[in-house]
Amino acid sequence: MSCQDHLYRGMHPRDVSRRWFFQQCGVGVGAAALMHLLAETGHAADDPLAPKAPQFPAKAKHVIFLFMAGAPSHLELFDYKPQLAKFDGTLPPPELLKGYRAAFINPNSKLLGPKFQFRKFGKTETELSELLPFLGEIVDDVAIVKSMVTDAFNHAPGQLLMNSGTMQFGRPSMGSWTLYGLGSETRDLPGFVVFSSGAKGPSGGDSCWGSGFLPTVYQGVEFRTGGDPVLYLSNPPGVDRQLQRDSLDALKQLNQMRLDVTGDPEIATRVNSFEMAFRMQAVAPDLMDIAKESKETLELYGAEPGKASFANNCLLARRLVEKGVRFVQLYHEAWDQHSNLVKDLQKNCLATDRAAAALIKDLKRRGLLDETLVIWGGEFGRTPMVQGGSDGRDHHPNAFTMWMAGGGIKAGARIGETDELGFGVAKDKVHVHDLHATMLKLLGFDHTRLTYKYQGRNFRLTDVAGEVVEGLAA
């Protein structure tokens, strides 16, 4: 996360930060002198967060990843299996379980039929759970992949794999790769923002949005929905905006004097850091104030000002994308239904279905959907076999469902099929690496060529694998 390696790119760590503000925030005193110095050293054009053109013309400019942490049941939500219903209460065929490892259950547990009714939605006549009526309203705009597979069947490794392409710690997350590749379009806000709602926090913790060995400027920044949106954003007690301004003015003068003595351009960067912090203090609270949205919009999402919820976070994601934030990730860790499958799925869908669909509708009507890739999914699926009595499912890496919309995704695409029990993939397997490759393609990158040299080796988000899922792109 913070241990990294700029030198393989021929950059001193200091330069990474130095250049960050220099071009975009030329407000600092000493900027002219600095410009002169940097121009002489040929460094001026090398700002790590400056907006960059991708390798190819891109469809998507922003990503909103709705991370349904804990792993939702594909069998109750997306992938209706009549045979699973039929064989409810019987043991799975032994050949299915060969070499299969489960987290909690003995794999040789009875099959559990789907717990909810499905019906058809939209012109595409897409079969969806009765729990997802709002998704049903926009399902024609959405591509659904029913053939996702992953390598991990524990939460933290699974979430790391979904985020960074490996189960191991210390690799950059997809948001960091995106920021590294594309830079940021906002000067006043972080380029990669993370929210968390739900019953628990993400299992992978802070590492889910870490920058790994990439420079720390590419790390995700958590926005909080209670109190300060960013830690320490508010002035301390007794300090008003004027005093903060006066303090920054004094700092600017004193730092300038030191710059004149030492000649170290890092001081100018420090001045700019303080100025950006000051701007963020004004911009971020305003941005987080969803009370400024119309009543109709609030109702669309089911958002309520002042409340911490997934719905509020969806609305905030749209507001951030409007401001140029590159990558927004919403964690909703609530989907680990080892038990209480029925009640908790009802609760989770009530909390998320409307807002996720509203996000698509809202982006679309504002003309933002075309350039914003929205991805919905968890770290793996759930077993067709029961856990406990009759109301739970265990972790399952062999098949699960995700959906995507906007940002160059082919509306209405339906990719992949599972076998009759929803246990394994029968057609068009899509590994997490393939999802990453496709996401990067929509952002304008060949996933094999968005690389970073670390410890003598070129690393990439897709590790040594990944193929673009052609049917997903419009």
Place this chain on the structure above:
Amino acid sequence: MPANIKNAVLAGLVAVLIFQWRAPAQDDSLGRQAQAILAESCYGCHGSGQQMAGLRLDTGVRAVVTPGHSADSLLIKRVNGTDGPARMPMGAPALSAEKIATIAKWIDAGAILPAPARHWAFIPPVRPAVPATSRPAWVRNPIDAFLAARLDREGLNPSPEADRATLLRRASLDITGLPPTPADLDAFLADSSANAYEKQVDRLLASPHYGERWARIWLDAARYADSNGYEKDAPRLVWFYRDWVIDSLNRDMPYNEFIIDQVAGDLLPNATQAQRVATGFLRNSMVNEEGGIDPEQFRMEAMFDRIDAIGKGILGVTIQCAQCHNHKYDPLTHEEYYRIFAFLNNANESDILVYTPAEQAKREEILRRTAEIETGLQHRNPDWRERMAAWEDALPAQPAWRTLELAVDDISTDGQREIPMKDGSMLAQGFAPTQHTVKFTAKTDLARITAVRLELLMDPNLPAGGPGRSIHGTGALTEFRVEAASAEEPAKFTKVKIASATADINPPESVLEKKFDDRSGNRRVTGPIEFAIDGRDDTAWGIDAGPGQRNQPRKAVFDFEKPVENSGGSVLNLYLKQNHGGWNPDDNQNNNLGRIRLSVTGAPGAVADPLPDAVRTILKTPRAQRSAEQDQAVFRYWRTTLSEWSAENDAVAELWREYPEGSRQLVLAERTDDPRVTHILKRGDFLQPDREVTPGVPSFLNPLPDGAPLNRLTFARWLVDRRSPTTARSIVNRVWQAYFGTGIVATVENLGTQAETPSNQELLDWLAVEFMDSGWSLKKLDRLIATSAAYRQSSNVTPELLAKDADNRLIARGPRYREDAEVVRDIALEASGLLTDNIGGPSVYPPAPSLLFEPPASFAHKTWNVAEGPDRYRRALYTFRFRSVPYPALQAFDAPNGEMACVRRARSNTPLQALTTLNEPVFVEAAQALAARALKEGGTTDRDRVAYAFRLCTSRVPTQAERDVLLALLAKEDARLADGWLSAPDLAGLKTGADSVPAGATPRRLAAWTAVARVILNLDETITKE
């Protein structure tokens, strides 16, 4: 064919490597020509990137050539297309006849490839001659000569020496991580002796804060954190290791010993507690305790992490690249990786009790006084031996117990893993639920069963050795139930009524300690064994006999009301309800049994053997053959059975009530029985073991000493062998990085072939050899660097120099960069006078937003009780480190979170840092305290006070212009306070109790000064080493 080739490749590889090392000096132009052809046409598919058919020609060409016989060589046949399915190179034009002839000629001449130039870092360093330079007067020690020689070549001049205040601040921050006090500065400025600066360096090196500063640097490499990582990220106890590092560095333990202790301290003869604690280095790997994990999978992850840490932290070679395949760039094979792995693989993941020196003394006193009482008893009862023998002879015979082979119902464990052990016991590992009922099933052909015995066994993988999984290594059994069925009708279970139970420990009823609070509000207790069969969930059999006595095996016997009788054998369901843990399973609140064994007997009236296992074992030795210690151990138990000695027994019990709790520490402990076998893992996957390997070291590094046993201790000694090409270079390079910001080789984690070219290899080699020749003394190395002329230079930079050497790799000026996260925090605490500077002890909890430790920010609730007393202001080194929730004020300044070894930190400069130093509570409290300090100690005028506060932060007196800026701010904010725009108590922190108003000042004045102090603390210069 591929299998053959693979074997041949391996043989060839060895041959080639041996050959390459001893390559004769001869004209190898033919070899070069052949190599060029192979490189052009073959290496694409059979080289470092790909090895089609398992063949790699750049290192293993001998697999396909027969030296001296080109016609017999597979290589020639394949390029001619006379053998095999396709002509080589496949899918490409055939080689020209001329090229094939060249290769044939080369094979006939012996197929000798030119000796590759060995990578510089893989040749052991030799001491280079100190070069002559054009500026001998500038040179203070050889470091300067090497640098000056380079500057001469570049046509650059060194910078003038920094002024004294800057120099002392620089050395203080580098050596102790703290800025100098005004008194330190005054003493140095007033010292006119020629060696005034050297004296300061020696003073700093002798400071106990030296160990704190350099421990933090080592702890990055050791990926130290106070929690387990992954989803649960529960707290762990490892601060004894952190303190061991501080202490070892303060004592200037030779670096080679420092490494040996950390890699194999437990294997040293008569290993001390400190040496065992040192192996915590290897245990700093993360532990996944998520429900349902396979512990072996994550033990493997931890092993990979250990090798990575050794590679980056000790060897300076990226060996982890060979975890899944041969190293792409360095000559390290997949097999060699697993041979290193084999050195480390045969160890238990232990968690031992440890004691501070004061606690150690207390323990010794208790043992001594216990022995005195016992000797007194023996003295007053000269016939004790005879009486004890009579007691022993009268001991009732033990029933025959038959161990049950247990199958576990996976669901019943609630995600805990029950691992079958060779002795028939089950070891609980992985996630530890706080309330669950595990169900075991066992079949026995015993026709008549009268009782079940439950043994709680010790295991080195349990906390404090067990026998339970609680924070004390204890556990509690809420209820024990049995069902039985005839083996012939295994589905028809009936409940077995338990008539009575006995145990070798029956503690009095006591309320559960707070750690196990389940938030039910119920009174929950532990007590005698009857509590396990009383049908109540609020009572449990407890085994906690208190500190010093709680970690020993225990047993209980459950007698059936009626025997279970099935002539064809029986199937038993055995339920062990363990409900006496706390509400939060993610915070070490379990109270589970650890390693259990169940057995049955048909004997009537079986009771739990009251004798401790250790005593029972001794009794198996004939009396005449027992040692004095063994007699004493039997006596120690026997005396407790005699009511006539109750006074003495009570006196001993009283003594043991004072036995210290101690702490715990994760360590590595070699397995003595059942040694593990290591396999190559295909693609690094523990589910795909390939062939077995023995311990060994990579052939491109120094060899193992002849005849040394192949164990972890030998490996540790090999790491710091004088002949190691990279070990000494690696550490001196990192020490250099700590002083100058960048290593002589910037890629400090990797000196291999992909490393950056050294900016001055001769200097690196000279330092490495000097370091080893000086007894691997880090302090001598520190002194050498800190007293060099190079280090003393001013860090001011001209545009010309910046253009020529932006990153200061030539050291034509002193280092200037923002300090590490911990130093940034410590500067504010020291300057403001808030710092509590005591050394060592448990990690502390300075202020942090509580929302970080609750869902949905954290996966689950984490305990973070903010310190209100002196621990609020300890050095940042002691801040508790949760891996998944890094302390925000440190994270903002690039402190690593311990998920992997880090030997080079980023140094970013971001708005989040500005928000931290401006607004974070501890920095704000520092501003308030600095204001009060300036008012109290800063003199009689505001000009003096500004200068005083400024000097506390930057070590120098401000210029007139700087003073004016601050005085203007003071005047302006004072006026705004007077006008009521600002609240003085709020700004001065008078409500939060940071400080009272100094004598002669007012809240308004303190508030205005707080504004000024906050600006000074936020100066670039304050958090920067100049």
